[in-house]
Amino acid sequence: MKLNATTDDILSADNHLIQSFCDLDALKQNTARTVINRAEGAFVYDSDGNELIDGIAGLWCVNVGHGRQELIDAVTQQLGQLDYYSTFYNFTHPSAAHLAQKIADLAPASLNHVYFANSGSAANDSAIRILHHYNERRGKPDKKRVLSRHGAYHGSTYLAMAMTTPAFSQTWSSASDLVHHLRSPHHWREGGGMTEAEFLDALMEDLEQSIAHLGADNIAAFIAEPIMGAGGVIVAPKGYHVRSAEICRANDIKYISDEVVTAFGRLGHFFASQEMFGVEPDIITSAKGLTSGYQPLSATIISDEIYEVISAPGEKFLHGFTYSGHPAASAVALANIEVMEREKLPEQVRTTGKQFESTLRDLGELDIVGEVRGSHFMMGIELVKDKATKVSFDDDVEIGGKVAEAAQKRGLIARPLGNSLILSPTLVMQPDLIEKTGDILRESITAVAKTVGH
């Protein structure tokens, strides 16, 4: 292990690392990379020793905060007892079994069966494969297509990327035949002068027409994040999820709630789909906050009804990842959930997350801020060239990137996403740090606004 290497050493080694969602050419040309090599609580530290508020919790995942000894101990104890065994064939092990039971307890009543994988993408792929298997077994082999939405993000494996908004997939993804993208539910951008209620009706019409056009007998699932994350933190009009789920049910289409980001406390609940949006999905996928990022793990949680069909006598279940329910990942997830329950973290977020939300909403008064959106510890800020007309900055201005850079100089990591900034911090942020985050964002946005003629 080279924990104390110099920044130059690390950057030289880093020339061999391919980063994700990045401009590879720019990375090759310069050394403006941030080396994060230590973390504690709500903060991370770069290799030059600078303290930064982790405004994105790693990647929407370090919900209980960094450096929790209890979680670290859970991993080492588990590795000491059982480093690895698979959950293939008839094998199982204590931590995966107990974690599955715990998740079934926390999830909506009819979701009692859990399939583990290692990423949100694999959880979503698993959900679709499971539904294809389910439909084959019901004698409906054509029922395979998926309804997703413009603006969605469901992952980077081939299928998950096909379900993601086409804006992310460039031209690489050709599983697109399987997926139909419905309209984005973003009222502020896409509402075209309609009231929110009218816009909701239009979205439901789009859903019904798409089902009629594709044929309900050809559609396996509708997949939706309760609040879209990487698409810019988009909150759908009130009632959207309940009405979508009703239409799906009437057409024998399974409703998948992608709670990779929204579960495990980020919105003040263990699962947001039912408690916040009133929907009981047929499948929930989750990852990230499940282990608070201390180990890679995801869960595809399926209903009793789906499970009964796929577990009935007949064809085998031919699906599996070597590391499904890895002992160390399962052990850390159990310890993570224990911390969340003991500290009543989701309940706490209903107060502190709301404070965070209102602190960020106050930035809406700035001239360059078009919309502040989101909920609790999941927020987005869209910057605009002209507030009245909502005209965006040209892409080459890289306005989001400029503000993120200005914020980092002032001690805060925020994530740029086109013309928006995403904030999804650790859930342990307390009022003083929330206020400081708001101040840094205000200063950074104001400073950048001046440089682009605002």
Ligand code: PMP
């Ligand atoms: N679904 C959602 C809603 C996500 O935000 C993400 C990742 N940001 C994924 C799926 C994919 O998860 P992973 O990167 O672990 O594959």
